[in-house]
Amino acid sequence: MHHIRLDSDTDFDGWRKAARELVLADVASADVTWTVAGDEPELFDAPGAGAFAEAQAPFAQPASPTQPSLPSAASPIPNQTFNVPARFVELAKTAILHRDPQRFAYLYQLLWRLRANPELMHIATDPDVVRLQAMAKAIRRDEHKMHAFVRFREIGREPKSRYVAWFEPEHHIVELAAPFFAHRFADMEWSILTPDLCAHWDGHKVAFTPGVAKSMAPSEDRLEETWLTYYASIFNPARLKTKAMQAEMPKKYWRNLPEAALIKPLIEDAERKTHAMVAAEATAPKKPQRQEQPMTKAKHSGDTLEALREQARECRDCDLWKPATQTVFGEGPSHATVMLVGEQPGDKEDLAGKPFVGPAGQMLDRALAEAGVDRDKTYVTNAVKHFKFVPRGKIRLHQKPNTPEIKACRQWYERELATIKPLLVVAMGATAAQSVLGKVTPINANRGHLIDREDGPQVLVTVHPSYLLRLPDADAKEREYARFVDDLKLVAAHLKKAHAA
Structure with missing residues (x-):
C-alpha cells in the first residue's frame, strides 16, 4: 500500500506529480491512499506529491534529483511515457477543489483507467467520468454563488x-x-x-x-440601512417566483446576507400585492409611447454656461437623474478652443459634481501633461450628465448609457458647443463619439486624425481613459496609453497652431 501525503486541500501540482509516478510504476488505484497534511492518516482525505503533463504531452518521468520518489518497489520504468487527454487535465483541476475527501482517489482511479482506454473521457455514461463531472459542476455552481452572494x-x-x-x-x-x-x-x-x-x-x-x-468579519456598516432600503425598493412582486428564487438563493446563504431579514416579509407582502392586483378592476390602456426621433442638431443661442448648468440641474428627459446624486455639468473656460467629451460621470464625479476627477480623470491629466496640453485651457464635459450604475453590495458599478439616454442628453452637449464655439472637439470613447458625430462610430477605425465637418468644428476620436484602466495586461496598457498620448499630441499641435494664428 502506498500512502501519499499532499501539502493542502488544493495541491493539484502535488497530486499530479505523485499520480504520474504511481501510474508509471504500475500501481493500481486500490493500492494507494491519499491524505492531506494535517488530516488523520487513515482518512481518504487528500493529495499526494505528483505531476502530470497536459494537452497530450507525454506523461514522461523526468530525471530530477530533487523530485520526491516513491518506494523502490514502485519506481517508474525509465523513459516510459503516458499521454493524458487535455479534457482530463481540465476536469482534474476543477474536481480537485471539491470537498469530498475521496476526490484524489476518484481522480487517480480514472487516470489509471485512461492508461488502458484513452477514449474514456468521451464516454458520457462511464461512472467515473460522470462522478467527476458532477463534482466539477458543483464547483462551478459554488463559484457562481460566491460571485453572487x-x-x-x-x-x-x-x-x-x-x-x-x-x-x-x-x-x-x-x-x-x-x-x-x-x-x-x-x-x-x-x-x-x-x-x-x-x-x-x-x-x-x-x-x-x-x-x-x-x-x-464586520457585522454591519454605515451604509447598511441604505442598502436595505434599496433592496426593498427593487423587489418586484409581479415578477416573484418563490421556487426559482429559493433555487438560486438557497437558505443556507441567507445568514450572511444583510438583506436576509427582508426576504420573508417581502415574499409575504408580494403575495398579498399580487392577489390584490389580480382582484382589482382592469385599468384603461396607456397611451402609445412617443416614438424615438433620430438625432438632429438643434439651434441654440444666447446661453451662458452658468445658465446652462442651472437648467441642466432640473433635466428630467430620461430616468438617469433618479438614482444619481446630482447633474455633473462641464467645466472649463467659456471660450476654450478645445472641448474634451467623455461618456458619463463615474462614481467619484457623481459625488463631487465635477467631471473627470476620479481614476479616469487622473489618467487623462497624466496623458494631457505628457502630450503638452494644459487641461485648464480646455473645456471638459460628458455626453451624458448623470451617472448610470447598478448597485453591487455597497459598490456602484458603471453601466454604459443606451442610445435613448444619449439622445436625451445631447441637447446639453449641443448647447455647450454653441456657447463655447471650440475649434476642436475630442470625443473620448464610443458614447462620446456617438453623441458628437450623431451616429455610432468605431473608435479604432477613426482615431489618429482630425475629422472635418461641414456643420461644426473638427473632431478627434480616441479611447476613453477608463479603457486604459481596465486593461489587465501591463504591456497592453503601456502600449495603448502611448497611443492615447499620441492622439492627444494632435490636440497640442492644434492648440499651438490656433495660438499662432
Whole structure:
C-alpha cells in the first residue's frame, strides 16, 4: 500500500506529480491512499506529491534529483511515457477543489483507467467520468454563488477605508473565485474572509492567508440601512417566483446576507400585492409611447454656461437623474478652443459634481501633461450628465448609457458647443463619439486624425481613459496609453497652431 501525503486541500501540482509516478510504476488505484497534511492518516482525505503533463504531452518521468520518489518497489520504468487527454487535465483541476475527501482517489482511479482506454473521457455514461463531472459542476455552481452572494462591508472611511466580506463556500473555491472580484472591484481594497482561506486585494495583486472565524468579519456598516432600503425598493412582486428564487438563493446563504431579514416579509407582502392586483378592476390602456426621433442638431443661442448648468440641474428627459446624486455639468473656460467629451460621470464625479476627477480623470491629466496640453485651457464635459450604475453590495458599478439616454442628453452637449464655439472637439470613447458625430462610430477605425465637418468644428476620436484602466495586461496598457498620448499630441499641435494664428 502506498500512502501519499499532499501539502493542502488544493495541491493539484502535488497530486499530479505523485499520480504520474504511481501510474508509471504500475500501481493500481486500490493500492494507494491519499491524505492531506494535517488530516488523520487513515482518512481518504487528500493529495499526494505528483505531476502530470497536459494537452497530450507525454506523461514522461523526468530525471530530477530533487523530485520526491516513491518506494523502490514502485519506481517508474525509465523513459516510459503516458499521454493524458487535455479534457482530463481540465476536469482534474476543477474536481480537485471539491470537498469530498475521496476526490484524489476518484481522480487517480480514472487516470489509471485512461492508461488502458484513452477514449474514456468521451464516454458520457462511464461512472467515473460522470462522478467527476458532477463534482466539477458543483464547483462551478459554488463559484457562481460566491460571485453572487458576497456582500462587502466598509471598515473605516475614505481614503483609508477597506471593504470586508464573509462567505462560507461549500468547496475549496476561494483561489478560483478571487480573480473575478479583483477585476470587478479593482479600484477598492477588499478582503473576503472564509473558514478555509482568505483573499485580500490591495489594488495590485491578490494575496491569500489562512481561514478565520466569522467573528473576525464586520457585522454591519454605515451604509447598511441604505442598502436595505434599496433592496426593498427593487423587489418586484409581479415578477416573484418563490421556487426559482429559493433555487438560486438557497437558505443556507441567507445568514450572511444583510438583506436576509427582508426576504420573508417581502415574499409575504408580494403575495398579498399580487392577489390584490389580480382582484382589482382592469385599468384603461396607456397611451402609445412617443416614438424615438433620430438625432438632429438643434439651434441654440444666447446661453451662458452658468445658465446652462442651472437648467441642466432640473433635466428630467430620461430616468438617469433618479438614482444619481446630482447633474455633473462641464467645466472649463467659456471660450476654450478645445472641448474634451467623455461618456458619463463615474462614481467619484457623481459625488463631487465635477467631471473627470476620479481614476479616469487622473489618467487623462497624466496623458494631457505628457502630450503638452494644459487641461485648464480646455473645456471638459460628458455626453451624458448623470451617472448610470447598478448597485453591487455597497459598490456602484458603471453601466454604459443606451442610445435613448444619449439622445436625451445631447441637447446639453449641443448647447455647450454653441456657447463655447471650440475649434476642436475630442470625443473620448464610443458614447462620446456617438453623441458628437450623431451616429455610432468605431473608435479604432477613426482615431489618429482630425475629422472635418461641414456643420461644426473638427473632431478627434480616441479611447476613453477608463479603457486604459481596465486593461489587465501591463504591456497592453503601456502600449495603448502611448497611443492615447499620441492622439492627444494632435490636440497640442492644434492648440499651438490656433495660438499662432
